[in-house]
Amino acid sequence: MSQAQGTIFIVVAPSGAGKTSLVAALLQAEPGVELSVSYTTRAPREGEVNGKSYHFVDRSRFEGMIAEGDFLEYAEVYGNYYGTSARWLRERLAAGHDVLLEIDWQGARQVRKVFPEAVAVFILPPSIAVLESRLRGRATDSEDVIARRLSEARAEIDLVADYDYVIVNDDFATARQDLISVIRCQRLQAGKQLSRHGDAIAAMQSPR
Numbered sequence: 001m002s003q004a005q006g007t008i009f010i011v012v013a014p015s016g017a018g019k020t021s022l023v024a025a026l027l028q029a030e031p032g033v034e035l036s037v038s039y040t041t042r043a044p045r046e047g048e049v050n051g052k053s054y055h056f057v058d059r060s061r062f063e064g065m066i067a068e069g070d071f072l073e074y075a076e077v078y079g080n081y082y083g084t085s086a087r088w089l090r091e092r093l094a095a096g097h098d099v100l101l102e103i104d105w106q107g108a109r110q111v112r113k114v115f116p117e118a119v120a121v122f123i124l125p126p127s128i129a130v131l132e133s134r135l136r137g138r139a140t141d142s143e144d145v146i147a148r149r150l151s152e153a154r155a156e157i158d159l160v161a162d163y164d165y166v167i168v169n170d171d172f173a174t175a176r177q178d179l180i181s182v183i184r185c186q187r188l189q190a191g192k193q194l195s196r197h198g199d200a201i202a203a204m205q206s207p208r
Contacts, residue, residue: 004195006093007186008115009100010108013123014153016134018169022123023102025176030183033098036089042080073110105156119186122163126170
């Protein structure tokens with residue numbers, strides 16, 4: 001049987017909902033899932049590594065890549081571009097690898113236009129009050145920025161019905177297990193298992 005095509009997993013959440021921490025925990029638990037490393041024009045933050053955290057490029061190069069059609073999806077967020085390499089993603093899927101995209105709602109819509117079979121997960125905070133508390137707990141944003149993030153969070157939550165799975169990040173351990181369960185559930189679909197274990201299954205079936 002032919003090798004199974006990999007699956008695209010999209011994870012979207014409002015700022016402060018805990019998406020980055022949940023994705024990191026998922027990748028540790030499921031090393032077979034590869035994180036797509038986005039391109040961005042924003043400056044690296046402390047501890048970020050080029051090629052691992054992001055591919056950091058200047059605005060001119062990013063816009064050149066847009067013109068060349070290099071991105072499966074891209075968006076401008078808070079004045080900086082973010083984008084996903086189309087060629088890298090297609091190569092990894094063709095090789096049977098599952099790929100996770102940690103992107104915003106705009107990128108999710110663009111990806112699903114090309115790959116409608118992509119599995120989309122939305123991470124919800126338990127409430128707007130908790131989300132605001134988490135944003136303030138960072139102690140990195142001004143009042144104006146916090147207000148903007150909360151307004152944008154409400155707009156993103158308006159689109160929650162567009163997603164295949166919704167996880168409420170109230171208790172981190174529970175949300176982590178929920179996210180892991182989504183990935184494992186998709187991997188256990190009959191078609192994928194038949195491709196992955198085709199020879200072993202054929203050996204156990206009745207002679208034809």
